[in-house]
Ligand code: IPM
């Protein structure tokens with residue numbers, strides 16, 4: 619089969635890890651007889667430097683003509699001035715909004731061979747395998763009013779946490795669908811003891827639950843959830859939550875896997891169901907890591923696992939996705955590590971080395 623993919627390498631380590639992701643994708647394509655037409659575009663700081671916009675019109679058009687987008691990372695100190703008219707992150711946020719990517723899937727899985735790479739005790743992280751569903755186009759990130767202004771008594775600023783029942787319903791449904799295909803346990807995370815938007819969230823979650831009688835739904839306050847992620851992470855199967863809560867909790871949860879360099883993500887424009895291909899954007903969650911850029915040290919595994927998610931959710935290529943996931947596991951089993959997950963007695967490799975090893979396994 620033939621597929622069209624938009625590739626947006628972006629800033630920092632983005633181009634390096636994207637290159638390895640594509641390497642592994644091509645290896646899988648060659649093995650199974652698929653061809654992937656790649657359409658490159660600018661986003662983030664590099665786009666600001668070249669065009670003045672964080673998301674040039676051209677890039678948006680490229681994405682809209684493709685079935686999926688692979689993104690590296692955006693941002694860096696060069697574009698960090700809070701007074702600047704445009705920021706690299708605006709490119710990412712506009713992409714999410716304009717492409718309708720409301721469902722952000724962030725799986726957190728501890729590879730048994732990496733138990734020594736995390737800061738937590740092995741007995742705490744043993745068996746951790748859950749997935750966060752973060753709402754991605756509403757809530758505190760996007761709702762209006764959102765502005766800064768001057769008053770006679772000084773400056774003021776506001777952001778809003780507003781949700782419609784439709785926005786809540788569709789994201790909670792993603793949670794139930796994912797839970798149906800897994801251990802049938804959904805935790806909806808909110809702050810219903812304080813926030814009105816969370817009270818609506820909880821009501822809507824309970825209403826949607828009646829369509830999924832075989833999934834057990836529980837509600838957890840976001841502060842308690844932050845604690846439980848460290849205290850007993852194996853408790854969770856699927857979690858669903860508001861945009862900002864999800865942003866914070868997924869960084870926290872990434873530490874269970876030993877390194878942010880291990881965690882992929884998918885941002886989808888629909889409810890994932892077996893046998894349905896959904897438009898999506900795929901990216902590692904680690905960001906641009908500017909200090910590591912250009913050194914051939916960044917861990918490409920998060921991007922490579924994002925490619926696997928793309929094959930599964932946007933291209934319907936499930937066995938190809940599994941092959942990539944198995945290849946990652948095998949290379950780790952054999953003792954190869956990038957610096958961020960390096961351990962005594964293991965063999966340290968760079969970004970390209972890790973990509974070559976995984977692509978080699980996929981192609982063999
Ligand atoms: C993420 C990032 C982004 C976010 C930034 C880069 C805008 O932190 O994907 O989690 O806050 O959503």
Ligand code: MN
Nearest residue numbers: 865866868869
């Ligand atoms: Mn984040």
